[in-house]
Amino acid sequence: MFGLQGEKMSLEEAVINDILSRVQKPARYQGNEWNSCLKDHSSVSTKMVFAFPDLYEVGMSNQGLKILYHSVNLHDGLLMERVFAPASDMENHLREHKLPLYALESRKPLSTFDVVGFSLQYELSYTNVLNMLDLAGIPLRSENRSMSCPLVIGGGPCAYNPEPLAPFFDLFILGEAEEILPELLLEVGRLKKVVSSRRDLLLHLSNYEGVYVPSFYQPLYEQGILKAIKKLEPQAPDVVKKRLVTRLDDAPYPVSPVVPYIQAVHDRAVIELFRGCARGCRFCQAGYIFRPVRKRSMGNILKLSESLIKNTGYDEISLSSLSSTDYPSIGELIREMDEILTPGRVKCSLPSLRLDSYAVELAEKLHHGKRSSLTFAPEAATERLRRVIRKNISEEEIFSALKDAVDAGWQGFKLYFMIGLPTETDQDVLAIVNLCRKIRQDLKNRAKSGLMLSVSASTFIPKAHTPFQWEPQLELPLVKDRQEMLRSGFKNLRGTDFSWHDPGASHLEAVFARGDRRLALALERAVRLGCRFDGWSEHFSFQRWHEAFDQANLKMEDYAYRKFDYHDCLPWDHLHCGIEKDIFIEEHLKAIAACQEEENS
């Protein structure tokens, strides 16, 4: 009669179930989703838990998770489960009941796994990484972990400069992990039986291309300035090279991803058209680290899409890539997709659009009937500044694309801009308002029932492995001034809605994006002071972070505003993203030249 009766439940299970009745969105911690994979723990050689340091809804939208979950669980000898950052109510209950953080599938504590692997997507999730380790009862610093502790590994975009996290991780995987990870896990399973120390285990693993063991390298500082990175183990590589999947068509693809019950941020099937982006916008880390461009064949895309829909029951599939409309035969692909998807009433969507008429034409094909809003990212409002960042698009093209979109029935547009870009002046910032005013003036009569612009301005963050890696971030007071200029500009502009990013959070992101190992201490202090979910404005506390930096005797400004010289040693110099420094220097010089060209003319 009762669900609880008859089912044998351990005490822990009972406590977990009780806790679930007391927290917000308990399905986040429930598991048991369609396509989730529960294997017998005693039947495999290596057990890994994929840890995503943000909420379930965010993590379940991450394509990396889906790919790795699939590629590892394909192997009989391996298993992968999932865990996400618990929201604060769940965290409090876990701590109160002294329950360790558990994996969703088996509800076993993280410490019973061989490997805990964190997905490092953005810097503002670092406090969650540490907090999750703490909740799992795993010593934060890798030097304090015994042989019986899981290996703590990390991957994802932030692994290209993981130095602020270095003391907490046993190893990082640089680049794309779907091919190397199963191999590495099998090796861990084998080595566990033969090696006697963690150091030996890591030494073996460091032979794999793409594996970076931070404890084998030591940064050397002189008067607070990083001078060199010293290798401590002769066997370890001088420079760690990234891993790369050479042919997408041959790589494993998750055609049966876990389907969440609660709404994920992206609640749809995803098919990746190609990896990498050839556009080379100078601020864009993704554009560089995912090079070269590797395309999936159309036949493969169609075949995978069909299975995806069949295995998940989704009614939407996203044609995903960094700039999907650059897929060589995108028009033909959309036609073919339509044919296989229409009978099942599945719609197809494009995540981002290039600002040109062709992209609008494609969007028109996709949106039968319904026209919500279109998203474009001009990034900068003057042609000069767009040339500096290499977002090469003319004002004329912007207008003709928007005109086409309005004629096709769209009335709402989201426009993304950045402030604080190198060489930016007040004029460039005011130009954002002027551009939007002009768009409204020119197009509002064309649109049937008015035109709505949602304008968003983020703050430029210089990232490692980009031509702007040497550039400082715009100083905080100036960021605030420029945001204020925009706010007051848009206040007087009807039919526009302006939003901006928390300047403090962007400042902190810049600190960590080009940070070094000394930041680890500030991070530890911040977690102790209660910092969590720093990417969520309702949780972010700049004041607490200031306190943490004070305690660690460090200054955020030293990191965010630092201008590096070409010959300076960068904290990530021993990590290679596949692109030589010369290319970055060349691109950086071109950016400066693009700026001067304009001034001289």
Added chain:
Amino acid sequence: MSRIRFTFTREVALAYLSHLDMLRLFLRALRRSGLPLEYSRGYNPHPRFTLALPLPLGVTAGEEIGEVFFSEKVEAGFFIEELTSQLPGGIKLTGAFSVGAEGPYIAALVRAALYRAKLKSISTVHGNARLVKESLEKMLLKEEIIMNRTNKKKKIVSTNVRPFIKEAKMFYEQDKNLELMLELEAGSQGGISPVFFLEQLQKEAPSEIPGVHDWHIHREKIIFVDNPLPAFD
């Protein structure tokens, strides 16, 4: 066009889904099954599928009912086979019946629901079984129990929900668990949830009566105006 009504259970493994989550779960399972779903007309067509009565978060269930329309005839046996293979552990299909496509939707036939509430931990029972009983009696003697709700216009609307409590009984044996049996009205005519009922009960003696989260609630079945399943006739 054809219509099938089906019964299912929900176990504790999937108890923490909201009504919307449940709808998504079934819609995706139905789409995966490849059965010939009938779609609504209009701007944004969606499969014609409903659940008779939303099941509150955390509540398990013994006999829930859903209803789905197909564009062609689908045999009940075939339906069970195809849908069962697409349902996750924790949701079990227990029956399916073809009903004519004409006639009211299942949700319009709901009259009430039968619940059992049991304390999660036996240790919380001792000492307050008598108190629970007294409070229950006190509560049932009331002529008015007011429920305040904010409506769509953000105005507070007060309703007397006492008439919605059809029956509320307590069962208790020394050293055994304490159980409440509740029949509460539900559906489009108005009603109350077992969660609200237990909250009210606790209000009778706030410091001694267990809170809502100390109960495990199980919905035994939904009670209909007409029997919605002809095979039971």
